[in-house]
Amino acid sequence: MSDPVDLLLRGARLPDRDDLVDIAIAGERSHIHLDKVLLTDRVTATAGTLEEAIRVTGQAKRGFTVEDITSRARRVLDLAVRAGTTAMRSHVEVDPLVGLTGIEAMLALRAEYAPALDLQLCAFAQEGIVQAPGTEGLLRRALSMGADLVGGCPYNDSDAIEHIRIVFGLATAFGVDADFHVDFSDEPEHLHVREIAAQTVRAGWQGRVAVGHLTELAAVPGFRQDELVAEIAGAGLGVICLPATDLYLMGRQDELNVRRGLTPIKRLLNAGVPVALASNNVRNAFTPVGTADLAHMTFLAALAAHMGTPAELRALLAMITTHPARLLRLADYGLTPGSRADLVVWDCARAEDVAATLPARTLVVKRGRVSVEARHETVDRWRAP
Ligand SMILES: [Zn+2]
Structure with missing residues (x-):
């Protein structure tokens, strides 16, 4: 029987x-900013740069309420669930502009969507920590309220090294994973991923740290990319490529041969680094289009990252299924x-x-x-x- x-x-x-x-x-699964989705009718972005996107979204954020975040996030969560997403990581901004309003809204949505979706909430310091006094205490409160992990954005702070140190301090104090937005520029002007790799090893947090964007890695010569990829692999970091946002915001200064601005996906995969593709933003100043369908990210990456052979197309499917499952550390994931x-x-x-x-x-x-x-x-x- x-x-x-x-x-x-x-x-x-x-x-x-x-x-x-x-x-x-x-x-399936995703890295997304549910608290700032669907803002294109509310903000005006004309330059199309990262700096402008952060500035106009910061202005809009002052007006966010729990009800407003909930209704916008719910529309995008419904799209994602219908597109086949069964697990998702959402960054939720926690800072003196918006306080804990985003976390409050998203904790309720995490419970509401539990039958359809495992939602991980990352308390996220988009506005910096050192340059935005009070943020560290707010991140601590967000983690106490039930945020699943903590995230930082060292390129948008006055002291990136201290920013990274504070995020690791919170991650180890609360026993949670960390997820950074890092090295998001056309030129290799930050390369903070090296400091994140070093602090990951120092904390013993291998396999628990992810970095998103990492577009600067593509801007150094091949041999140098290999050295950095070896550091990333050695520290057990996962990488999240955000093709829609990165294609839209990078290369803005280029008048000739406009750069694609994607992290070198194939080089990372060849070194055994898990690489996820994610939506990141849906219809706001960072990414004006989007439907929260991860298949669209595979379609975009096939073209933008030159991944067109049958094996590469299957690798793209792994980048919205098994690789992000590793990054989210989902137990018992797979078709076995x-x-x-x-x-x-x-x-x-x-x-x-x-x-x-x-x-x-x-x-x-x-x-x-x-x-x-x-x-x-x-x-x-x-x-x-
Ligand atoms: Zn993001």
């Missing part, structure tokens, strides 16, 4: 094998017997079709239950019946 089956998916093709299998169930039953049924024949064709998500399964069932019918009426 076999165990009872709640859900049986027949004739499915897994990303890593060619034959069709049945999946018996007896039960005994793994937790979180999965997405894509309407396509091969794993590489996800990036190549952006297929529909037929079913989304969370903890063994169907969380989303898509029904969509198109009739080509122009054809003869």
Whole structure:
């Protein structure tokens, strides 16, 4: 007598094998700023630079309320769940401008969306820590209230090294992971990732630290990239590439051969570094377009990072599934017997079709239950019946 089956998916093709299998169930993910999504009708950004995006969003942030953040974040969470996201990390800004309003709103949404989505909340110092007095205490309170991890943004502070040290102090004091926005420029003017790698090893936090953007890594010569990638791999850092934001904000000073401004994905993957693709921002001054569908990020990265072979297209799928699962340290993740039953049924024949064709998500399964069932019918009426 076999165990009872709640859900049986027949004739499915897994990303890593060619034959069709049945999946018996007896039960994807993202880095995103839910607190500042859907602001394009509220802020005016004309220069399109990172500095302007931070400035105009800081102005808008003074007017945020719990209700406002909740309603904007809910619209984007619904899009993400329908697109097949079953786990997500959201950075939530904590600073003297917005206080703990974002954390308050997002803690309630984490509970509301628990049946569909594991939401990790990263208390995030977007405005700096040293240059924004009071922020460290607010981060501490956010972690006490239930934030899952802590994040910093050393390029936007007056003392980047001290900023990183404070974030690690909080991470180790609360026993939580750390997730930085780092080295977000066209030129290698910061390279703070080296300090983060060193402090990660010093704290014994290998496997618990992620860095987003890291676009400056692409701006040093190849041999130097290899040296830095070795430091990143040695410290067990994960990297999060944010192709929509990075393509939009980088290369703004270039008049000729405008740079793409993406971290060197293939070099990092070849060194064994987990690399995730994430949405980052959805319709605000940092990224004016977006639908919170991670398949779109694979499509963008295929072009912008020159990843077009079948193996590279499958690697892109791993960058929205298994790699981010490692970064979020999700237990029992995968399509193997005994793994937790979180999965997405894509309407396509091969794993590489996800990036190549952006297929529909037929079913989304969370903890063994169907969380989303898509029904969509198109009739080509122009054809003869
Ligand atoms: Zn971000």
